[in-house]
Amino acid sequence: MARSDWGIGIVGLGGIANTHIQAYRNAGLKIVGGADVDEQRAKAMKERWQLPFVTTDWRELIDHPEVRIVDITAPHKFEIRLPIVEYAAKKGKALFVQKPLLPYLDQARKLVEVAEQYGVPLMVNQNSVFVPAFLAMERYLRDGTIGTPYYCQIENRNWFDLSAHPWYGKEERWVTSDMAVHHFALVHHWFGEWESVYAIMGRDPSQTGIKGDNFGVVLIRFKNGVQACVINNWAYRGDRRRPHPREEIIIQGDKGCITGDSEEICIVTVDPPTKIFPQFQGKWFPDAFANAMCHFIDALEAGKPFWCSGRDNLNVVAIIEAAYISVKERREVRREEFAL
Numbered sequence: 001m002a003r004s005d006w007g008i009g010i011v012g013l014g015g016i017a018n019t020h021i022q023a024y025r026n027a028g029l030k031i032v033g034g035a036d037v038d039e040q041r042a043k044a045m046k047e048r049w050q051l052p053f054v055t056t057d058w059r060e061l062i063d064h065p066e067v068r069i070v071d072i073t074a075p076h077k078f079e080i081r082l083p084i085v086e087y088a089a090k091k092g093k094a095l096f097v098q099k100p101l102l103p104y105l106d107q108a109r110k111l112v113e114v115a116e117q118y119g120v121p122l123m124v125n126q127n128s129v130f131v132p133a134f135l136a137m138e139r140y141l142r143d144g145t146i147g148t149p150y151y152c153q154i155e156n157r158n159w160f161d162l163s164a165h166p167w168y169g170k171e172e173r174w175v176t177s178d179m180a181v182h183h184f185a186l187v188h189h190w191f192g193e194w195e196s197v198y199a200i201m202g203r204d205p206s207q208t209g210i211k212g213d214n215f216g217v218v219l220i221r222f223k224n225g226v227q228a229c230v231i232n233n234w235a236y237r238g239d240r241r242r243p244h245p246r247e248e249i250i251i252q253g254d255k256g257c258i259t260g261d262s263e264e265i266c267i268v269t270v271d272p273p274t275k276i277f278p279q280f281q282g283k284w285f286p287d288a289f290a291n292a293m294c295h296f297i298d299a300l301e302a303g304k305p306f307w308c309s310g311r312d313n314l315n316v317v318a319i320i321e322a323a324y325i326s327v328k329e330r331r332e333v334r335r336e337e338f339a340l
Contacts (some may be wrong), residue, residue: 003029008096009067010034011058011084012074013045013212016098020048020293023286027294035061035210041200060104062088069094075167076100078179089118090113098125101313105321105338113309116217122310123296126185129307130291132282133262134186137249140258140267140278141190152191152228156247157236163209174212175232177320179244183230184205184220184319189307190251194315198332204235205299213221218323220224226315245284247277273332314340322328 010017013036031128033053036042046054055061062070063082070088072095074080083101088095095115102108115122128134141149155267156179161232162169168178176199189196190223201216215233242261245281251258256269262284267276282288292308299306318340322333 003294003297005067006300007032007064007066008071008293009061009064010071010073011036011061012036012072012098012325013041013054014073014075015046017073018049019286019289020073021045021051023289024293025049026286027290029290029293029297030066032064032066033061038305044281054212058084059087062091062093066285067093067295069096069297071293072097073152075316076102078102078104078110082107086120087113087115090118092225093120094120094296094300095122095310096293097122097126097310100320101126101310101317101319102178102321103171103173105317106315107127107226108317109183109314112314113273114284115310121296121300121305123292124185124308124310124313124316125289126182126308126313126316127284127288127292127294128182128186129189131245131262131284131288132291133260133265133279133284134249135291136278136280136335137258137265138190140276141251145269145276146251146253146258147254149191149226149251149253151188151250151252152187152226153231153250154186154247155231155233155235156229156242157238157242158243158246159234159237160234161207161209162215165209169210169212172212173324174210174217175214175234176216176307177322178233179211179234180218180230180323181316181320182244183232183312184218185308187220187222187226187228187230187317188316188319191215191224191226191228193223194319194335195221195223196332197221197319197326199323199326201323201327207235216323218319220319266275
């Protein structure tokens with residue numbers, strides 16, 4: 001069976017859905033159609049992308065006989081996503097959910113339990129894991145080129161106001177739950193089980209369109225000894241910006257260092273002294289989105305495990321939870337405090 005035999009139905013036709021559609025079209029995947037509660041937006045997306053089927057009732061889309069994968073890009077709010085996941089799971093459809101799964105661990109766990117109750121696969125679209133440049137970095141990280149890794153740093157900084165957006169950034173949690181989740185998923189994928197989290201975060205009140213945190217630094221210790229520092233500063237007014245998706249990644253090992261972003265990489269080794277500039281094809285937008293969905297389809301087709309499963313992604317959401325607890329209680333939070 002070909003990848004194109006796995007019909008995709010997209011629930012939620014807001015801004016990020018454009019990236020999903022472009023990515024899937026580029027990869028030759030089959031988009032059955034989309035659903036959005038906003039009739040005008042649904043019509044506009046149907047016209048823009050020539051979607052074969054569009055509806056304002058997501059149940060009608062999930063019921064479509066050609067839909068085998070339900071791609072949920074609707075807002076990451078519990079009251080919105082839970083009924084979609086429940087309905088799709090009851091219908092036996094595979095679930096592909098835009099990150100963050102949900103910003104609160106207890107809520108995210110509920111979605112995973114629903115999928116497991118009905119025996120349907122659930123993958124979280126942690127597209128950072130599938131960025132072409134980061135996949136290239138991973139090869140050198142895994143093969144010993146830089147020796148044993150001991151430190152990772154990821155940083156982005158930009159001024160980012162959302163006054164005109166109707167819901168994004170309007171909740172109590174924001175940059176750490178909505179943006180840093182990219183980086184939490186990446187370091188979890190690279191370094192495995194985390195041990196503890198310590199965080200600082202805050203909010204520049206002049207960003208009136210944002211209600212939650214708009215800068216944060218999260219320190220993560222992993223059981224294998226690696227320590228990571230994840231910096232997301234979206235209240236930066238300076239002239240040396242590192243905007244998403246060009247955040248800087250540094251991975252230091254005892255024999256070298258990887259430095260790069262989603263468009264270029266340099267690897268420095270000490271024995272022998274050399275510089276390597278890996279070549280790769282594609283960028284974060286939209287190629288990582290295509291890579292993620294293709295990985296999911298290939299795993300489903302082969303009956304094999306896939307990266308970023310719902311159950312495994314609870315480890316990522318738990319980092320979010322730990323970071324906010326750390327800030328509130330001013331302490332290091334350990335993984336064993338959560339039932340994962």
